[in-house]
Amino acid sequence: MPADRGEPAGFVHHACLYGSDAEFLAMAVPFVRAGLAAGEPVLAATTPANIELLRAALGRHAHALDTAETAYFGRRPVERVAAFLGYHGRRARPGVRTRMIAEPLWQGRSARQIAEWQRMESGLNLLLAALPVWMVCPYDTRTVPPGVAEAACATHPARLDGGRITPCAAYRDPADYAASMPLPGPPPPSSAVRAGPTAERAAVRRFARDRATAAGLAGERAALAVLAVHEAADHLLASEGARVALSAWEEPGALVFELRRPGPPDSPVPALAGYVPPGAAPGAEDGLWLARRLGVCLDVRFHDGESRITLRIAGRGDAEAL
Amino acid sequence: MAHTDGARGGGSRIPVGELRPGDHVALLHASDEERAAVLRGFLLGGVAEEHKILYLVHAEGPDGPRELLRECGLAALPGASEGQLQVLRPADLAQPSGELAPAGPRDPAALLGSLRAAAERARGEGYRALRVTGDLCTALCDGRDASRLLRYEALLAEEFDHGGTLAVCQCDARRCDTAALDAFASVHPRSVEVDPLVRTAELVVVRTFDPPGLRIEGVVDTASHRHLRDALQSVASVRGDVRLEMSGVEFLDLAGLRLLMTFARARAARHCTVELTGVPSHLLHVITLIGWDRTPGLRLGAAHAC
Secondary structure (H helix, E strand, O other), X not given: OHHHOOOOOOOEEEEEEEXXXXXXXXXXXHHHHHHHHOOXXXXXXXXXXXXXXXXXXXXXXXXXXXXXXXXXXXXXXXXXXXXXXXXXXXXXXXXXXXXXXXXXXXXXXXXXXXXXXXXXXXXXHHHOOOOOEEEEXXXXXXXXXXXXXXXXXXXXXXXXXXXXEEEOOOOOOHHHHHHHOOOOOOOOOOOOEEEEEEOOHHHHHHHHHXXXXXOOOOHHHHHHHHHHHHHXXXXXXXXXXXXXXXXXXXXXXXXXXXXXXXXXXXXXXXXXXXXXXXXXXXXXXXXXXXXXXXOOEEEEEEEOOEEEEEXXXXXOOOXXXX | OOXXXXXXXXXXXXXXXXXXXXXEEEEEEOOHHHHXXXXXXXXXXXXXXXXXXXXXXXXXXXXXXXXXXXXXXXXXXXXXXOOOEEEEOHHHOOOOOOOOOOOOOOXXXXXXXXXXXXXXXXXXXXXXXXXXXXXOHHHHHOHHHHHHHHHHHHHHHHHHOOOOEEEEEEEEHHHOOHHHHHHXXXXXXXXXXXXXXXXXXXEEEEEEEOOEEEEXXXXXXXXXXXXXXXXXXXXXXXXXXXXXXEEEEEEEOHHHHHHHHHHHXXXXXXXXXXXXXXXXHHHHHHHHHHOHHHOOOEEEOOEEOO
């Protein structure tokens, strides 16, 4: 398997299902040692306990290991992708592969968050496809919620157990996988406020401003909500002749905007659009990235011939924004 | 889009192209470039509107129309009729007819009388109105004459309510102290500025001169990226640092924000900076979120509340 060698290749993405400290170390220690020996940048983004175990096992080699406490290395999927790209951007050297141990945090997450993280795990196969990165995602089978370990075999093309690589028979195409995930919340209630369809961005902003104000958001938070909705709509309106229908409603903890664009049937918005942060040159998905980044959760679907973006924005009770 | 906030030398700003008979405004400038740019608009607008144009020289100033045009960066005044533009000392105002004997160049009542006569003469010559400008700075800086000047300005204000004349009172801010500037500002309800580079229903962009830059007001989205890009291009060759004043920005999308970052990078390549002032606080948040706060050449001033 090419991933074994030091030759830079495209993205290699393995899951490691471990049930003990020894099993974690059986994968991590040779993975890190081989990378450091080859002069590759190596990152371990995992739990503090695992970082401690790994450092102890590596001995003096631990000095060369980059580490990050995984809960804070990208709080949400869109930030996680930016964290990976940021690490790669800072550490990568021409002609040399980068290695990452990237253990997502699963405990205590809501069902919606788990679905989002699983979708991102799958999406990384597309999003990072061009990067010479070998990423291993450890899953602690002692603690992950039911179903999460099984899903790892659908979101990673292969498993790495100790030093042994086994292809995952259950691996699924990321776009299909994303489309199969449950919606992040119920459809608009009958009480939802609606507007459009419209091609006028000013009308979209007015609608967003009115709904944000009605939901008790003011000042900077209202302005950010308007910007997020505008950027999501702007992405949909980029197609020739496009119009968007808007609805908005409140949930406990969130103000929800749904934007629907009929067609065009041959160019739906990809479910994984807007996960990569803006780069040096303008990108078609930059605005969608900003909407993802400013919202709590942004879901993209193509259903019944229409692209649909559902954007959840933290409500006025979000204590971090008080 | 209204020009309302923070105008220098008056309560609000008016573009030189929008001046109408009856207007009495201040041109409080701090650079020759700004003065020349406004005067160009003043002269060209005067010709277009078929106004008689008088340039009053109090102490120092252009010797004649040719010198004035050169100061304004104009080779000629296309379409102007013979004698449409005159450069005069206040004492010369009444000379052509000899009907009025001015009591002195700085006597407010006499000057006002002369002006009124000049306006009537201009109408007699077939012009639709009289437009007058002059640099009052020298008088203002002379403490003894300042009060006389201000009385004159107060009289002017009353006179212009009748609507036959418009006046632009120039003052070089570099040559006056704060008290004199405040006094000057207090008698001018509005100040004049260059015509906007961009003026659409959604977006106004005005060239500013002290420091050089742009004032951006209104909405920047897909419909106006081209306008903003063109406006930025117009200050791309400015030497030294540039300031973009953004406290009047109502909405700026991500692609618009990127235009500002691209502009800053280009300035950095020329070893200059771009300062953004009055940036709405949510946009500062976005700039930092993306990491654009580390853009070479970019300086971020104080935030502006949403």
